[in-house]
Amino acid sequence: MTLRGLFGGAAALVLIASAGLAQAQDFTAERLSESIRTISSDEFQGRYPGTEGERLTLAWLQAQYEEMGLQPGGPDGQWLQVVDLKRYTPVEGAASASWTGPDGTVHPLTIGQDIALRAVSNDGRASVENAGLVFAGYGIHAPERGWDDYGDIDVRGKIVMVVGGEPTAEAVTERFNGAYATHYQSAAFKSDEAFRRGAVGIITVFTVPASDPNWQRAAQFNNRQRTLTPGAADLEVSGGINMDVAHSLAMAAGLGNEVLTSLQSGEFKAVELPGVTLSVATEETIDTLRTHNLLAKIEGTTHPDEVIVYSAHWDHVGVGADHVSPVSTTEDNIYNGAWDNASGTVGIVEMARQLSAAPRAERTFVFAHMAAEEMGLLGAYAYTADPVYPLAKTVADINIDMLPLSPPTRDVAIFGQGQNDLEDRLAVLAESEGRYVGGDGMPEQGFYYRSDHFPFARAGVPALMTWHGWDWDEGGREAGEAAWKAKFAADYHRPSDEWSEDLDFRSAVENLTLLYRLGLELANSSDWPGWKPMSEFGSVRERTAGERQ
Known part of the structure; x- marks a missing residue:
């Protein structure tokens, strides 16, 4: 008898209690396959934001939800939420910098x-004169881990330097997550924390000399176009310095090497x-790329x-090596993105199809198709910066990014x-x-910081993303891990x-069924996951x- 045949104790009670709900769902490999085939076809040209591929994708999604009889879930009763992405390019020769020592x-x-x-800053201009400097170590304030680099220092109107x-x-790794990095290591967290405390800018200290090739490469290519993350900390300026410059600043201030060694x-x-x-001082030109999230809902x-969000990103990276090239007539240069993330997109559509066939739940379901994930989770960040449904009353986000394409697995892998x-x-x-x-x-x-569940988590909403199990029912972990790594690399x-x-959707159907049951359990309870x-x-x-009392 396989593990699938062994039920007992609490697990059996849960199975019996959920049997009625389980019968309401009917995820099929055939429907998943055909829909993925459609939106990952060459006609959709890699689903790059702002292109014909976006228009076709959103039209297909809207048609699916209209056919099911779902309501539009976007702002003002619309299907779409506009996402305007600001792209910044430094003006050549506009940047300048200097420091002044105690002797003037x-x-x-x-x-x-x-x-x-x-x-x-959103206007693309930065000008800061004679700002005081504060070295804030890692720039981490994590009270639940007993870590606070800031202490009681006042950084208002100053520039914060962090590593x-x-x-x-080894002595402090138990305060963090060991091999798994935390959000505290990210530049976004450090910027948010500095901004929250009133700083006007943040400078990252690269702990290498000016001669280090990695520093030279980073500094020289700093003038590339970048897209501002919606909702990002509105500091005046950010930047980086090498260790030689940092040492000069510290020596001028009378600080010794013990400052760094105590971090x-x-x-x-x-x-x-x-x-x-x-x-x-520096200046950047700005242009705007308009794209859209699409949202549908089943009202509670x-x-x-009170809202349960199922999310997935509809976009991929387009056509050609630079992702916006014309379609080649001599080679396959369309990044169709069948796995990433036509599979998750279709998974959310099928989730809606099954939930719309079930008895109406007490809470609202929202099916959110996010834009520009491949550009840095930008559609999801835009949503959490300007949410259609209050985040305080959002029960959970259940995200799907690349359904597992494998035989059945014993494990349900998750991020975070x-x-x-x-x-x-x-x-x-x-x-x-x-x-x-x-x-x-x-x-x-x-991985926990690399898909659309993360902006929800960063905003405090409990978020979950299932991934690809490796422990196959037949062949075990050795077979599953080898197959997954081969497909990922290819x-x-x-x-x-x-x-x-030839795509195998058996594991995808298993996971979708579990996520369906999880969503219904949340939607028919008064619980707030923590x-x-x-x-x-x-x-x-x-x-x-207080808003959830």
Whole structure:
């Protein structure tokens, strides 16, 4: 007898209790396959935002929901939420920087050698004169981990200097997640924290000399176009300096090397660089790429203001090596994105189809198709910066990015294991089917921070994303891991990611069924899933606790 035949105890009770709901769903490999075949065809030209591929994709999605009889879920009763993405390109020769020491001597800094600068503010201009400097170590404030680099220092109107990453010393690694990085290591967190405290800018200290090739490469290519993340901290300026410049600033302020060496202890507190100021200026041109999220909904019967979001990104990377080229007549240069993420897009459509056939739930379901994930989760960030449904009353986000394409698996892999209790609810449902919940097995990838569930998590909404199990029913982990790694290496972000009649949707159907049951369980309860004590997102959720009473 296989594990699928062994049920007992609490798992059996859950299976019996959910049997009626389970009967309402009918996910099929055939329907998944045919829809993926449609929207990953050459006609959709890689579904790049702002192109004909976007228009075709959104029209197809809207037609599916209209046929099901779902309501538009976007702003003002519309299907679409407009997402305007601002793209910034530095004006050549516009950047300048210098620092002034306690003796009043001005020291010019060479752009692209000593310092790299970007305007952060929405108008594309930055001008900061003689701002005080504060060195804030890693720039991390994590009270749940007993870590606070800032202490009680006042950084209002100043520029904060931080080092990248997070503590890695053996003595303090238990405060973080070991091999799995936390959000605290990200530039976005460090910028948000500096902005929240009133800083006007943030400078990252690269702990390498000016001669280091990695520094030189980063500084010299800092002038590339970038797209501003919607809702990002509205600092005046961000930038980076090498260790030689940092050493000069510290010496002028009378600070020794012990400042850097104390960072890993957990006892460090931010220090001002007395008498040292920094002046910077730069300017960037702005153009706007307009794209759209598409949202559909099934309104709840008794608590329609409480929302469960199922999300997936509809976009991929378009055509050609630069993702916007014309279609080639001599080679296959269309990035069709059948797996990434036509599969998740269709998974959400099929989730809506099954939930619309079930008895109406007490809470509202929203099916959110996010734009510009491949450009940096930008559609999801735009949604959380300007949510259609209040985030305080959003029960959970269940995200699908690349359905598993494999035979059945014993494991249900998730990103961010240990973050919130959605995984515990999923584990009970999985156990009833002889399966178990496990991690993604690839800590070096930082997967929890790389798909559309993450902007929800960053905003405090409990978020879950299932991934590809490796523990196959037949062949076990050895076979499953080898097959997944081979497919990932062959097809991820390559033109070969195309529909094929040989794609195996059995594991996808298994996972969709579990996520269907999880959504219904949440939608017919009064529970509010929470973050676990060591999660970096629990404190964000707690700020709105009064709105969920």
